[in-house]
Amino acid sequence: MSNLTRTETRRRAEQLTLHAVTIELDLRDARDPATATFPTTTTLRLSSTATTTWLDFLGPRVHAVVVDGQEQVVRVADGRVAVDGLRTDGESTVVVRGEAAYSRTGEGMHRFVDPVDGETYLYTQYEPADARRVFACTEQPDLKAPYTVVVAAPAEWQVLSNSAADSVIEWEDGSRTWTFAPTPPLSTYITAVVAGPYHRAEGHWSRGLADGSTLDVPLGLWCRASLAPYLDAEEFLEVTRQGLDLFHDAFDYPYPWGKYDQVLVPEYNLGAMENPGLVTFTEKYLFRSQATEAQREGRATTILHEMAHMWFGDLATMRWWDDLWLKESFADYMGTYATATATRFSGAWTSFALRRKAWAYRQDQLPTTHPVVADIPDLEAAKQNFDGITYAKGASVLKQLVAFVGPEAFLAGARTYFRRHAYGSTTLPDLLAALAEASGRDLSSWSGQWLETTGPSTLTPELEVADGTVTALRVRQDDDGGVLRDHRLVVGCYSAGDDGALVRTHRIATDVSGSVTDLPEAAGIPVPDLVLVNDDDLTYAKVRLDERSTATALRDAGTIEGALSRAVLWSALWNATRDGLLPAAAFLDAVVSQLPAEREIGIARDLLAHAAGAVEHYLPTAARAGARVLLAEETFTGMERHEPGSGLQLVWARAFADAAARAPEAADRVRAVLAGEVPGLQLDPELRWSLWQALAATGAAGPQELDAELAREDTATTRLAHRAALAGRPDAEAKAQAWAALGLPTQDAALGDSPLSNDEVDAVIAGLTQPLHVELLAGYVEPYFALLPGMWADRSIEIAERLVGDLYPDWVDGRGSAPEDHPVVARTRRWLAEHEDAPAGLRRTLLEQLDDLERALRARSTGTSPDSAARRGHV
Secondary structure (H helix, E strand, O other): OOOOEHHHHHHHHHHEEEEEEEEEEEOOOOOOOOOOEEEEEEEEEEEEOOOOEEEEOOOOEEEEEEEOOEEEOOOEEOOEEEEOOOOOOOEEEEEEEEEEEEEOOOOEEEEEEOOOOOOEEEEEEOOOOOHHHOOOEOOOOOOOEOEEEEEEEEOOOEEEEOOOEEEEEEOOOOEEEEEEOOOOOEOHHHOOEEEEOOEEEEEEEEEEOOOOOEEEEEEEEEEOHHHHHHOOHHHHHHHHHHHHHHHHHHHOOOOOOOOEEEEEEOOOOOOEEOOOOEEEEEHHHOOOOOOOHHHHHHHHHHHHHHHHHOOEOOOEEEOOHHHOHHHHHHHHHHHHHHHHHHOOOOOHHHHHHHHHHHHHHHHHOOOOOOOOOOOOOEHHHHHHOOOOHHHHHHHHHHHHHHHHHOHHHHHHHHHHHHHHHOOOEEOHHHHHHHHHHHHOOOOHHHHHHHOOOOOOEEEEEEEEEEOOEEEEEEEEEEEOOOOOOOEEEEEEEEEEOOOOOEEEEEEEEEEEOOOEEEOHHHOOOEOOOEEEEOOOOOOOEEEOOOHHHHHHHHHHHHHOOOHHHHHHHHHHHHHHHHOOOOOHHHHHHHHHHHHHHOOOHHHHHHHHHHHHHHHHHHOOHHHHHHHHHHHHHHHHHHHHHOOOOOHHHHHHHHHHHHHHOOOHHHHHHHHHHHOOOOOOOOOOHHHHHHHHHHHHHOOOOOHHHHHHHHHHOOOHHHHHHHHHHHHOOOOHHHHHHHHHHOOOOOOOOOOOOOOOOHHHHHHHHHHHOOHHHHHHOHHHHHHHHHHHHHHHHHOOHHHHHHHHHHOOOOOOOOOOOOHHHOHHHHHHHHHHHHOOOOOHHHHHHHHHHHHHHHHHHHHHHHOOOOOHHHHOOOO
16 A cells, blocks of 8 residues: 655645646446446646656556646556656646546445345545545645546436536436536545435525525435435434534534535445535444434434534645644534534533543553644554544543633634635644634643643542531642643532432532642532532543542442533543453442433443443453353343333343343343343344344354344345354354455465455454354464464555454453463564564554553453452542
8 A cells, every 4th residue: 555654745735736626437337246447537737846746546557647638658656656747837737547446445436236126336435545546636635626526327326426516418328427516625535426326315404694695505315225214314404404504603604515415325434424515424324223312312413523524624624634633623522512502412412421532531541642633644644543532532622622712712713714724724823823813812832731742631639528528629630641731620519419319519610720729619518428520521631539439429420410420420430440440340330230220321321331341351350251141131121121112221222132142141031032022122123133143142043043034134234244143153163264254364374355345344353253252263363463464464454454453362361460471462562572663553553452451451450459449449
């Protein structure tokens, strides 16, 4: 894979100015599975200060390079097409004709055949640097140009791009040619094409403008034809209109991209992608099965995250990937803000506190963490920085900024930023200047503390008491990164009410600065049962609990009325578990005892997932088998206890199916659920297959039953589930077949080819690595390490990251050894020492897996060390 560096792209940007780009794609033969490539032509009008440059292209063939009508010798090396003979005294026209390849990895031009009706569907996905898989281009965000897209495709297809079609010409061979209107200036990574027999639902949005005119925006929502009966267009488009209303007013900059199409596409690597005028989404947001309110909230947040990008990222674009946060952090923050403000999902910040920030806290404690404003020397580094720092930590930091400067100043700064940099490229100082101007504050210190440092702060309450009264309350700040940040936050003091539920008796808004901050307003209040720092979740920091508060939380966290406060408190307990300060058994006990009363679906879902994670990763190995059975029993009971047909019943049912895959004792109950013996529970395909996968994983179902279940409903989704179930059986031959399907040899041999798509790779790995089967996987540890260089070199980065990360053998039992002596820890460190020159992305992925394993091993020792009981008291 050709890499591009920041230095060389900066030099190219200094030399080139793009005036217009035309892309011509011939997709007429896309339905023929034997046709692996398609013709592609790029025409660029540009000015240059140098006579030579290069264009980026990763297609299998380049047929011609023409500069100002003169055909050149084709020279292609490492994904770069040489271009000579450019004028330095005016414009040049460059034409590159070649063949691009259809993809099965979700990168470039992805091709999918629907098993339901045999129809072929295409879509593109480029970020950060896969436009070059489809057309010759300047693959860097700061070289913007208007794009005209021309596509030849079967006449019965729908073809979409960023702008509306100017013309559609029908030909005698049964094809049509779509020519789309020139776009406003775009970066390559947000150009897009979607083609196939997609089903469309229509909508409309309009708003009056200051000059008296009306902005009319046609809305389109698209999906595969076979999924049309399940398309929830009304809610999807309602959220879309609500978002456009909010952002139109908040940003005071009219939606700039004409139409607003949204397409649900198959085998998608991401949640969604913000291509202006043509947003693409994973089909997971098309709910074929029953969906909870938490799932619908998550979908709404994603819709509005992508919509925020129409301004943050598409209109004003980062100059290079160092400033990726300029779009992703803002979109993550604004997506949640808009969901909580403009839609019925007013509790979106609760999900953010418990789920999104857990991603950030994990990422920020890895040895590979980086500042929000990162150093991205090349495209490989850029690909790996679409992570919990850039998204969730960045959004959390912006939430703290809003608490610091106020929401109106924040939005006023955004308005200035858009007006000043529309259709241009930006860096951190551009945004800080706009925000400082609007707020009247110097934000350089804030930026230095929050955007240019690593690691989360840790905030701990310290109380002094006498005769049942607080004499002093302080907040102590620690920071692994060596920076003590300024925090604007709330400290909540809680005591048990008459009914035993925790009630907030005092809310103290304060600024925390330095290592210790005194809260004099707390002096004289009755000693609270619980002190919760960052109660309203305004800042980004790990929250610790004092001894009294820890005991209270483990007993009564679920009794707090406010869902956001409950989320912050559970987050504190979960972080303490991951950090080895709270035994996993104590966390599990708290969840099992309190969660049945939880009414907030998102909290229930996330805590059930954390409970499973605690059992599998942080509980001492000797206690794991019993805890697995306990979790299966408790989730089954929770499923039966909750209202039939409710979202909470479904959340517990899904958790039961997950837990049953690791508890053979639950097999009879799984079959009872499949037989319809749980009142009100809808046995939709997703839930049925989760239950069948549990039976397969425990050896209670074989290929014949799995094949019969697939015959009930044979779709792309059920085929994936069937594939995962087959690979998930406790059978050595099943594991060998799964390993081979990934193209991986077990002996000293080169990597083989794999016909699997990205989603099929996920399914096979999920089955292959079922936690119950560690004894069957022992023979794959050494092949894994031997194959690492080949996995990274011979697979696209999307597939390579799956193979390296998800096949990491963290399941090996170290038999009570110290973390540093664990066989996989030692083997990983030896591999890293022997491969110091391995690609940075490969080393990063491996280092992160190693750190997760070492963290888990340390946490397991918490539950077995002599002082573990005492350590329960203060987290």
